Amino acid sequence: MSKNEIRIFCPATIANVSCGFDVLGVALDNVGDEMVIRKSAEKGIRITKLEGQDLPMDTHQNVAGVAGLALLAESGSPEGFEIEIYKKIKAGSGIGSSAASSTGAVWAMNELLGKPFSTLDLVKFAMEGERLASGVAHADNVAPALFGGFTLVRSYEPLDVISIHCPNELYATVIHPQIEIKTSDSRKILKTHLTLADGIKQWGNVGGLVAGLFTEDYDLIGRSLQDHIVEPIRSILIPGFDKIKSVSKEAGALGCGISGSGPSIFAFSKGKDTAQKVAEAMTHVYQKIGVDYDVHVSKINTEGIKIID
Amino acid sequence: MSKNEIRIFCPATIANVSCGFDVLGVALDNVGDEMVIRKSAEKGIRITKLEGQDLPMDTHQNVAGVAGLALLAESGSPEGFEIEIYKKIKAGSGIGSSAASSTGAVWAMNELLGKPFSTLDLVKFAMEGERLASGVAHADNVAPALFGGFTLVRSYEPLDVISIHCPNELYATVIHPQIEIKTSDSRKILKTHLTLADGIKQWGNVGGLVAGLFTEDYDLIGRSLQDHIVEPIRSILIPGFDKIKSVSKEAGALGCGISGSGPSIFAFSKGKDTAQKVAEAMTHVYQKIGVDYDVHVSKINTEGIKIID
Incomplete structure (x- = not known):
């Protein structure tokens, strides 16, 4: 049929x-x-x-x-x-x-x-x-x-x-500030080289994140959500990035970073309630600095x- | 007591x-x-x-x-x-x-x-x-x-x-050519920078290797055992490295690389029999080119x- x-x-x-x-x-x-x-x-x-x-x-x-x-x-x-x-x-x-x-x-x-x-x-x-x-x-x-x-x-x-x-209680919060960054532009500002020391940190964190997902170790997932290479450069293009990141963690997020090439910012949390609190904390930042936004709270699909x- | x-x-x-x-x-x-x-x-x-x-x-x-x-x-x-x-x-x-x-x-x-x-x-x-x-x-x-x-x-x-x-059937074969490379010397020849493209390959493989270990996917473990950054440089110091690597894979090894900073070379295999065959293939190479060696076959501890x- x-x-x-x-x-x-x-x-x-x-x-x-x-x-x-x-x-x-x-x-x-x-x-x-x-x-x-x-x-x-x-x-x-x-x-x-x-x-x-x-x-x-x-x-x-x-x-x-x-x-x-x-x-x-x-x-x-x-x-x-x-x-x-x-x-x-x-x-x-x-x-x-x-x-x-x-x-x-x-x-x-x-x-x-x-x-x-x-x-x-x-x-x-x-x-x-x-x-x-x-x-x-x-x-x-x-x-x-x-x-x-x-x-x-x-x-x-x-x-x-x-x-x-993927652990069952993992939720994402995503906030999209209403500015446009084209993927092609966001790629242009990337550096073509990195230090071996930063590379080692990065693949250590990738290993930690994958291990944390398999073992459902939310704390390890959070500790591994670090980017020493791309985020410090790309985040400059995103209004209020550092503030969004710090308030997300204060609200209980495991970690926070740039979604794709931005401008959306994501945070992961254990449980829907925390993800919702993170959304509120994020929106307060954009309300205060007067940036329009969409915000989403979602279970991992x-x-x-x-x-x- | x-x-x-x-x-x-x-x-x-x-x-x-x-x-x-x-x-x-x-x-x-x-x-x-x-x-x-x-x-x-x-x-x-x-x-x-x-x-x-x-x-x-x-x-x-x-x-x-x-x-x-x-x-x-x-x-x-x-x-x-x-x-x-x-x-x-x-x-x-x-x-x-x-x-x-x-x-x-x-x-x-x-x-x-x-x-x-x-x-x-x-x-x-x-x-x-x-x-x-x-x-x-x-x-x-x-x-x-x-x-x-x-x-x-x-x-x-x-x-x-x-x-x-660690999957239960994972075995290591290690061959130690009787030459000495000091860790400090082996560190000196490393480059301090790498390309972003090579970095991406490396952390992709680290993610793949960790995933392969958790899911006991031996083939994925093998595919992920690649090093585009350090091995191409350090392997120059190890006699017969490329040949050892190719015969190991022909003998059934999942992958092969430098142990620590060398000169030992390791291979991983599924099962003791294959690991033993890999050891034989490795030793033939060193016998042929006249390099003294120790060889070990071991389950992961x-x-x-x-x-x-």
């Missing part, structure tokens, strides 16, 4: 995750877009509806379109698809807006085609959407959107994505993309 | 473990020294016997003596101790010879004093032995010798040592230092 149409939830995602620059990502549970994908008599892919954000509807200029075309090119399928996108994640927010759309398209098309492709294949197709969005075919956001939970992109050649166990009715 | 004397096994250890430069270490099960430590009426510490290696017996010049004195300084104990050291690990071999002695001394003294100190405290005392041996108070070898299994030294300030789960009768 094959379906001709599905409606899905496509999660927002936090990439980089402090020490895990360019390798770690995690999916959110109640922050994300909706999409409807249906088979159509006409070959190829058409974006037939796009609500919530001002983004191109031309298939070749839309990340969902481009990712879907990458899948079709590989499948050799004679099918055509229509895509409706209901954006709730703002473009340029740093919580994987483009990844939500590109993963949603390929995940749903794979479902409608009877799942000819593995999740890892879907990551590769969705990366083509990221290439369109930022110039770099990275997997930091598309991997957690497709696999759910925490993912580690261990290597690109060959592509190797590892699912990392361990499934990734989901079918909704 | 307190004892006045104990005899212990002090394991050899592999530090660095490819991608885990300066943070990861692991203890071996059937390679190590023996020590006898006994309470004495005379205050302070005396090295009363030292067999197997030509090392200083003066307490202040001996790593076991210096580590023991660090413990006594902290404890304020009026007790005195005699230490006998039966070295089987060769100094300068790269499998934690100094760490075996310094950890053995403090572990046994702690036992005889009724365990006033935590294992983490013992790591700190033993690090003073490492400072004497190499000029750097590192914990790469003393942490696995004391905790057993795989350890991650996440940070030094404050000192944070994490035990990493998940206990660390042990009392023997």
